[in-house]
């Protein structure tokens with residue numbers, strides 16, 4: 113796997129990745145589901161506003177097929193095998209009724225906490241922006257004047273890449289990152305060169 117760390121950081125970060133091959137037979141334990149969202153709950157947020165709501169459905173429950181229907185065809189194919197499908201919804205308004213500029217950022221932090229908790233349970237997550245956004249607001253009954261559907265995600269037990277179609281197998285585990293010196297700098301901002 114092409115995940116070489118430039119520096120000696122905790123393996124937890126390097127070993128987290130987003131598989132598409134999930135074990136379709138695996139059922140998440142109720143207590144593990146609770147742990148995932150509990151980890152997210154303790155995330156930092158601007159003014160401790162905690163703007164996140166996580167919607168979830170477990171494979172076999174009545175919302176799973178509805179959630180699947182909200183994904184684009186590419187994601188639907190592989191995500192149907194995961195044990196849990198979810199959506200992250202951000203509250204864009206703070207308790208005083210003002211715009212919360214950091215709502216999406218805070219949802220990302222909560223998502224990462226959930227993801228790292230998943231790894232502690234030997235589970236993996238995979239975020240999905242490839243969703244039918246307008247349909248999400250409608251079908252999930254999210255008022256679009258105050259809330260933003262950020263993305264969908266899966267949680268599950270990783271399976272062999274061979275369970276995937278050939279096209280997807282080629283992409284499984286392939287990964288790269290921008291060079292270290294392009295992502296942080298001492299001093300002032302300089303735009304990264306676009307490839």
Ligand SMILES: Cc1cc2nc3c(=O)[nH]c(=O)nc-3n(C[C@H](O)[C@H](O)[C@H](O)COP(=O)(O)O)c2cc1C
Pocket residue numbers: 128129130131187238239240241242243263287
């Ligand atoms: C907000 C968000 C949206 C994403 N959307 C998709 C998606 O629609 N389909 C997909 O297969 N992967 C999606 N991904 C996964 C990214 O492509 C993946 O995280 C990235 O390539 C880095 O790979 P890694 O997570 O394996 O390290 C998404 C990830 C995030 C965080």
